[in-house]
Amino acid sequence: MKTLYIRIVITFILISIISSILALAFSNVYYFEKLRGYNEQKILKIGKEIRALYEQMPNLDLDNYLSHIANMGFQIYAVNSQLQGTFYGDPFKHQQFEKENIRRVLEGETYHGVLEEHHLLMATGFFENSIRNSVGLPVKVNGQTYALFIRPNLEQQIGEVRILLAVLLGLTFLFSLVLIVILTRYIVKPLKKLTEATNKIVSGDYDIEMDISRQDEIGNLSRHFTHMAHSLKQLDDMRQEFVANVSHEIQSPLTSIQGFAQAISNKEVTPEEEERYLQIIEEESRRLSSLSKQLLTLAALDKEVGAMKRVAFRLDEQIRQVLIVTEWQWTEKQLSVELSLSDIVINADPQLLYQVWLNLVTNSIKFSHSGGVIRIEAFVEQDIIVKISDTGIGIPKSELPHIFERFYKADKARNRSRSGSGLGLSIAKKIIALHDGSIEVQSEFGKGTIFTVRLPRL
Numbered sequence: 001m002k003t004l005y006i007r008i009v010i011t012f013i014l015i016s017i018i019s020s021i022l023a024l025a026f027s028n029v030y031y032f033e034k035l036r037g038y039n040e041q042k043i044l045k046i047g048k049e050i051r052a053l054y055e056q057m058p059n060l061d062l063d064n065y066l067s068h069i070a071n072m073g074f075q076i077y078a079v080n081s082q083l084q085g086t087f088y089g090d091p092f093k094h095q096q097f098e099k100e101n102i103r104r105v106l107e108g109e110t111y112h113g114v115l116e117e118h119h120l121l122m123a124t125g126f127f128e129n130s131i132r133n134s135v136g137l138p139v140k141v142n143g144q145t146y147a148l149f150i151r152p153n154l155e156q157q158i159g160e161v162r163i164l165l166a167v168l169l170g171l172t173f174l175f176s177l178v179l180i181v182i183l184t185r186y187i188v189k190p191l192k193k194l195t196e197a198t199n200k201i202v203s204g205d206y207d208i209e210m211d212i213s214r215q216d217e218i219g220n221l222s223r224h225f226t227h228m229a230h231s232l233k234q235l236d237d238m239r240q241e242f243v244a245n246v247s248h249e250i251q252s253p254l255t256s257i258q259g260f261a262q263a264i265s266n267k268e269v270t271p272e273e274e275e276r277y278l279q280i281i282e283e284e285s286r287r288l289s290s291l292s293k294q295l296l297t298l299a300a301l302d303k304e305v306g307a308m309k310r311v312a313f314r315l316d317e318q319i320r321q322v323l324i325v326t327e328w329q330w331t332e333k334q335l336s337v338e339l340s341l342s343d344i345v346i347n348a349d350p351q352l353l354y355q356v357w358l359n360l361v362t363n364s365i366k367f368s369h370s371g372g373v374i375r376i377e378a379f380v381e382q383d384i385i386v387k388i389s390d391t392g393i394g395i396p397k398s399e400l401p402h403i404f405e406r407f408y409k410a411d412k413a414r415n416r417s418r419s420g421s422g423l424g425l426s427i428a429k430k431i432i433a434l435h436d437g438s439i440e441v442q443s444e445f446g447k448g449t450i451f452t453v454r455l456p457r458l
Helices: 004-056 062-071 099-106 154-202 217-265 271-303 315-325 327-332 350-366 397-402 424-434
Strands: 074-079 085-088 135-141 144-152 311-314 336-341 345-348 373-380 384-390 438-444 448-455
Touching (some): 004 062, 004 135, 004 144, 004 154, 062 074, 099 135, 099 144, 154 217, 217 271, 311 315, 315 327, 315 373, 315 384, 327 350, 345 350, 350 373, 350 384, 350 424, 350 448, 397 438, 424 438
Antiparallel strands (some): 074 085, 074 144, 135 144, 311 345, 438 448
């Protein structure tokens, strides 16, 4: 299996090769469209100047004249009317040539070899060292016509430039490959660290160090990954704390049940004590049953098991039903209940919202002094707002940010039977969140508490 490093290296090499091929192809098109005609006209102009100069001094020896011209950086092939040719300057590498082209020049035509010859790569034709890649002109010498084929001797004129260019391109490509192999390691290195960090998280170690100072996609990925690791650590801590809290909440009533049951079984108690112990066992059993139901409810809400069954119903009637169900509790404590409920129709899950109102009302009853007041308001502004307030013991300011945490109890000083499991408000907040709403709390220690629930309208 190829590693990402090898894949990136191969990709960059292929990009370099393909880029070179495309550059050559576009250069070929540019030469064909722009430079070929210009190059031919330039050579033709030089050829005409050579011919004109000789015609102005016809007494010059042709061989001597062409030899000097060739020494100036040209390759010349002169052919007389008997088709006998002589080369001047460096010989042509390719000397195959159609005699028909020679006859045409001897008859007075001009041979445009640069334009007439075709190659697979036209740009390479510029460097082709052959007679056919030249310009042919007729020249009169002592009344006899010569065919003069001329082209620049590129090896002599720009030979060093060609070598330098070839070395430059070759070294550029070679250094590109070397740099690709080296620098790709720096691209892959953060990903290797990311893999190592992933393995650490899998093994339960969330203390990872990533380079989050980079301002690119990898730096952004590192920041998100670090944030994810911290979130997972918090989640793992919460899970462990949750297990510990559940174990503690279950262990305490079980210990009480076991101790009292053992005392009764050993006949170590009086009939009055036995009756009181049985009552305690019953209460602790109810606590265990309530705790298990709340845990199941919380698990179902976390997983959002099943879709909520939203229906339209009267919210004010539901709150009144909760007060009827809890009437014996607030009556027993001689609490006054003040209602201000508008006629409100809401589209929600009635069973889930019922748990919210039941929890908030029972909390107000539980933590209110005898003879206190519970006030419930429900009205519509932009949202549906329900306020449940009491004149109870209140919640200390330092405890307010934590009251919706699972198993958190702000009333640690009171006995366990009054304080409950610490899951009720967590369940209420989760249900309200599932309805796209919010819950807020205001409290002053010793004076009372106000819970404000906001739910979206129909």
